[in-house]
Amino acid sequence: MRIGELSRRTGVHERLLRYYEQQGLLRPLRRSSGYREYEEDDVTVVGRIRSLLAAGLNTATIATVLPCLQKDEPRLVPSCPSLVADLHRERERITAAITDLQASRAMLDTVIAAAPKEFAAQNFLDVIEATPSPRTARSGKG
Structure with missing residues (x-):
């Protein structure tokens, strides 16, 4: 075909x-x-x-x-016995990505909750700067 x-x-x-x-x-x-x-x-x-x-x-x-x-x-x-080990590594990679995405979503939830109806840009920046990044928190870097 x-x-x-x-x-x-x-x-x-x-x-x-x-x-x-x-x-x-x-x-x-x-x-x-x-x-x-x-x-x-x-x-x-x-x-x-x-x-x-x-x-x-x-x-x-x-x-x-x-x-x-x-x-x-x-x-x-x-x-193909080694393939299963490779797939386990892929699963771990995906799990880490999911963890990062969940932390990012939690950070966005915090930002959204802190936003007043009359949203001020400075409040937004204060919340973002006070909330640790998921990647920074996981790596221990700040």
């Missing part, structure tokens, strides 16, 4: 499919005319790419995950 059909079947824009190819996530065959030729399995691969992206993985990590997934089911093949 050509790229337009893969796009229609997956709901993924053609430009994004080309990007997946550039990142090594898709490997379509090339016709003599230069057109990309996708296989039926690529519909499943695109779905997996979308799911892994939604899980917070970057394309470089996804490129290492895809070959480790069994063709017909979302299980890891036995030949």
Whole structure:
């Protein structure tokens, strides 16, 4: 199938499919005319790419995950034991990002709560300066 059909079947824009190819996530065959030729399995691969992206993985990590997934089911093949450790590290990275975002949200809540109906710019700056940044608080720097 050509790229337009893969796009229609997956709901993924053609430009994004080309990007997946550039990142090594898709490997379509090339016709003599230069057109990309996708296989039926690529519909499943695109779905997996979308799911892994939604899980917070970057394309470089996804490129290492895809070959480790069994063709017909979302299980890891036995030949990829180190992948689980890599995924645990990704999970830790995402957890740290969530912690930072939650601290940022709490800081914004403090700023919003301190804002009077007739908001004064100086009060805003005082609250911001008095509230430690999530990154500063975590790193111990001030």
